[in-house]
Amino acid sequence: MKNPSENTSANVSTNTCGKCGFCLAVCPVYSVLLDEKASPRARIQLIKVFSEGKISSSPLLKELISKCLMCGSCTANCPSEVDHYSQFMKMRSEMIKDHAEPIEIRGLIYLLAREQRLKMAASLARVGQGILPKAFAEKYQLGNIALSKLPDLNSRTFRSQVKKETAPSGKERGTVLYFTGCATNHVFEQTGHATLKLLTHMGYRVIIPAKQACCSIPLLFHGAEKQARENILANIACFDGEGAEAIIVDCPTCGSTLKNEYSPVLERAGKRSDSAQRISRKIVDIMSFVHDRLELLSIDRNKADAAVSVTYHAPCHLKNVFTPSARVLQQIKAIQYLPAEDSQECCGGGGTFFYEYPEVAAVLAGRKINNAQKSGAELWLTDCPVCRINLAGQQRDGKHLGLCHPAEFIATLLE
Amino acid sequence: MFNNSLKDRLITLLGRENVLDSIEELSCYAYDSFLEESLPEIVVLPKSTTEVAAVVEIAATNKIALTARGAGTSVCGAPIPVKRGIVLCFSKMNKVLEINTRDRYAVVEPGVINGDLQKKLAPLGFFYPPDPxxxxxxxxxxxxxxxxxxxxxxxxxxxxxxxxxxxxxxxxGKIINLGSKNIKDVTGYKLSALFCGSEGTLGLITKIILRITPQPETARTVLVTFADLDNTAKAVSEIIGSGILPVAMELMDSITIREIENTLNLGLDTEAAGTLLIEVDGTAETCRREMGRIVEKVNDYGALSLQEAATSAEREELWKARRFAYPVFAKIGPDIITEDVTVPISKVPAMIAKIREILNAHDIRAGILAHAGDGNMHPLIPVDKSDTEQMKRVNQAIEEIFAAAVPFEGTLSGEHGIGLAKAEFLPLVLDDNTREFMSVIKKAVDPDNLFNPGKFV
Structure with missing residues (x-):
């Protein structure tokens, strides 16, 4: 155990917290556990007393800090503008230094730190998925989710399926860069094809930089800031440039990372952050980009009439950093959109949270699934790949509501 | 003091996950929204009245202090365990047991969140009015x-x-039942009233029967500015005195408005010396008529501008400034003291002038906010509690504000409570006999002073 007086590196500014408790009202984990120690306010207090040397680093302290979805709702709703998100991230790193992450989390970090490793692991896993006996896949679980309910991996990476540059289908209106993220590249190729289709349909030339890497958020959440920095620099090198009017993301978490985390990481390492700031200003999620240009979409009335009814789940990082896509579903009148009463609430996915704390994730997902099914919709839309895996995987009983990215759904309605 | 055998008994009783005793966990129960902190020795999270009673019995037999806690949002330090011992947190006793609209009551466990109850009542066309x-x-x-x-x-x-x-x-350890489901009930002492505001010093409330009320048909809101703060306050008592009873009359002074505008850019008039937010509710016809009279009255007091809202979206926009007052000042902090002194409505103009004078005399930058219609003042004082010189000035000013309320026949707290924040000032407004009567009750009920010791009684 570490001497408490050495806790200076976690000595971050926690003193603007007035302990009003408003964060408890928006914390998904608190809503399940109903124990102050599982609240954002408590985590801020723990960071403070740790930095003051009143408590020492311990496995329990690590758990209290990391039993958090990192959804950012506390930060987004804090009257005193406490930056819980960054402080938790820093404290997680601090705790991981003293108490290592479990082996499977370390394995994930190892893979995400290098695009090449990830590609190789994905191709091995693809083979694995093919030869896995069905009974085995059903018995073994990732958190609460049976392996059989996990999505298949792409047969080839999405980026290897498409050209580096795709011309618009009609009149050219501009150029955008597309950050595809690991999920689209390795798991949900449909999201990538749909995003490409929407952008080219609206008249945009789409460039997908070949050397892009993982956005780095899993690395930052699990204390691998050094490896994260390498990815961040690689991404800045491919995305910082004139010409493109926007950098499109299809994953809200990648988007929030590219937008909000790159500058602080570089600044902490004593590096200049102006390039990260330029990128930050251009980051936009695909559905917000579509929303701002709705007049460019030609919806086929017949296709829309024949389409299934949809409901929607707003991912936390979209809600807290960008804007939920429900507004697009509402504004395209031809879409039969049936809102679920808790469409804005967290699903409990949270990166690796659903794997680390399945009992909490199950309660959160259960509420969502119940309300989505009650909406009567036939398809469930959500922008985030982890929400999608979590909400699809945690559906237990007979009726299974399919999930896809809103971009995929809207792409099917185009003329 | 606490020993392992007591801890083991609590664990047997409540389950391991509902008994917290590590320093990391205890650190999470040492505070509320007040400035002070004190670590408990153990925290328990019971799930039923039987469990609560069993914990109380252990505390009583072993003479251990016991402090109740809900969500820990008190701003007066009421749930801070200054004498350590047990913190009993009610957050897991959170069931709404019954909602009966025909008889207009709801039965809830103490850990039910106010907003969650509202969410359950709204679809039935009902609400529970208190809205902290x-x-x-x-x-x-x-x-x-x-x-x-x-x-x-x-x-x-x-x-x-x-x-x-x-x-x-x-x-x-005995369980008692006070009151009933009847709106009218004069059977014996109205003892439930004694427990309202008792701050956990007399007993632990494990179930509550609440009166609920139908939602009004509609509401109208107006935001009015004045060139003169005194006139702003006078308009309030004039409206109340004329027989109209608005839902809310929120007063904000120029410092409050300027700070809000600086942060939120809502287009508020930062030149105005006083701003009033007034809301009426009822039938559409009542709202229209009352709002008409309110507009006349504020014009009599020299209103500079009037902004009216009829739709709920417009109303929400007008309320925005008021809702953000606390956050805006909390951010200036790092800490914040929200004072709560209250005076009869007709004394609001004089009291506001007095508060401003005291704050200025001590060179304290604070906003003055008030639920002016019921005389409840909320000076918002951003402080840095580590700055001892500043805290000395602020504490001196607060003491003077309390003293200033006395000649107006005011009181220490309108809605925040006494807790640790105001205990020492009780003699200002409660005479010796009255405080002695409170002590008699306390001693009769809690002879060993185990329930929330170190507070106002």
């Missing part, structure tokens, strides 16, 4: 123990006016 600022997270048990208020209490009354009955675990 912490409505989205504070618990009904905490609201009752602190007799919480809120902006709309001007028209509807405070928590106590909605408590029909309750179940209480006494320090002896």
């Amino acid at each position: 600022g912490s409505i989205m997270i504070s618990t009904i048990g905490g609201n009752v123990a602190l007799n919480a208020g809120g902006p709309r209490c001007l028209k509807y009354g405070v928590t106590m006016d909605y408590v029909l009955g309750m179940e209480v675990v006494l320090p002896s």
Whole structure:
């Protein structure tokens, strides 16, 4: 155990917290556990007393800090503008230094730190998925989710399926860069094809930089800031440039990372952050980009009439950093959109949270699934790949509501 | 003091996950929204009245202090365990047991969040009026123990006016039932009123019967600015005196408005010396008529501008400034003291002038906010509690503000409670005999002073 007086590196500014408790009202984990120690306010207090040397680093302290979805709702709703998100991230790193992450989390970090490793692991896993006996896949679980309910991996990476540059289908209106993220590249190729289709349909030339890497958020959440920095620099090198009017993301978490985390990481390492700031200003999620240009979409009335009814789940990082896509579903009148009463609430996915704390994730997902099914919709839309895996995987009983990215759904309605 | 065998008994009783005793966990129960902190020796999270009574019995037999806690949003330090011992947190006793619209009551466990109850009542066309600022997270048990208020209490009354009955675990471990489901009930002492605002010093409230009320048909809101703060306050008492009873009359002074505008850019008039937010509710016809009279009155007092809202979206926009007052000042902090002194409505103009004079004399930059319609002042004082020189000035000013309320026949707290924040000032407004009567009750019920010791009684 570490001497408490050495806790200076976690000595971050926690003193603007007035302990009003408003964060408890928006914390998904608190809503399940109903124990102050599982609240954002408590985590801020723990960071403070740790930095003051009143408590020492311990496995329990690590758990209290990391039993958090990192959804950012506390930060987004804090009257005193406490930056819980960054402080938790820093404290997680601090705790991981003293108490290592479990082996499977370390394995994930190892893979995400290098695009090449990830590609190789994905191709091995693809083979694995093919030869896995069905009974085995059903018995073994990732958190609460049976392996059989996990999505298949792409047969080839999405980026290897498409050209580096795709011309618009009609009149050219501009150029955008597309950050595809690991999920689209390795798991949900449909999201990538749909995003490409929407952008080219609206008249945009789409460039997908070949050397892009993982956005780095899993690395930052699990204390691998050094490896994260390498990815961040690689991404800045491919995305910082004139010409493109926007950098499109299809994953809200990648988007929030590219937008909000790159500058602080570089600044902490004593590096200049102006390039990260330029990128930050251009980051936009695909559905917000579509929303701002709705007049460019030609919806086929017949296709829309024949389409299934949809409901929607707003991912936390979209809600807290960008804007939920429900507004697009509402504004395209031809879409039969049936809102679920808790469409804005967290699903409990949270990166690796659903794997680390399945009992909490199950309660959160259960509420969502119940309300989505009650909406009567036939398809469930959500922008985030982890929400999608979590909400699809945690559906237990007979009726299974399919999930896809809103971009995929809207792409099917185009003329 | 606490020993392992007591801890083991609590674990057997409540389950391992509902007994917390590590320093990391205890650190999470040392505070509320007040400035002070004190670590408990153990925290328990019971799930039933039987479990609460069993914990109380252990505390009583072993003479261990016991402090109740809800969501820990009190701003007066009421749930801070200054004498350590046990913190008993009600957050897991959070079931709404019954909602009966025909008889107009709801029965809840103390850990039910006020906002969650509202969400259950709204689809039925009903609501529970007390609306403290912490409505989205504070618990009904905490609201009752602190007799919480809120902006709309001007028209509807405070928590106590909605408590029909309750179940209480006494320090002896006995369970008693006070009141009933009847709106009218004069059977014996109105003891549930005694427990409203008792801050956990007399018993632990384990079940509450609340009166609920139908939602009004509609509401109208107006935001009015004045060139003169005194006239702003006079307009308030004039409106109240004329027989109109708005839902809320929120007053903000120029410092408050400027700070809000600097942060939020809502287009507020930063030149105005005083701003009033007034809301009426009822039938559309009543709202129209009352709002007409309010507009006449504020014009008589030299209103500079009037902004009216009829739709709920427009109303929400007007309320925005008021809702963000606390956050804006909390951010200036790092800490914040929200004062709560209250005077009769006709004394509001004089009291506001006095508060401003005191703050200026001590060179304290603070906003003045008030639920002016019921005389409840909320000076918002951003402080840095580590700055001892500043804290000395602020404490001196607060003491003078309390003293200033006395000649106006005011009181120390309108809705925040006494807790640690105001205990020493009780003699200002309660004479010796009255305080002695409170002590007699306390000693009769809790002879060993185990329930929330170190507070106002």
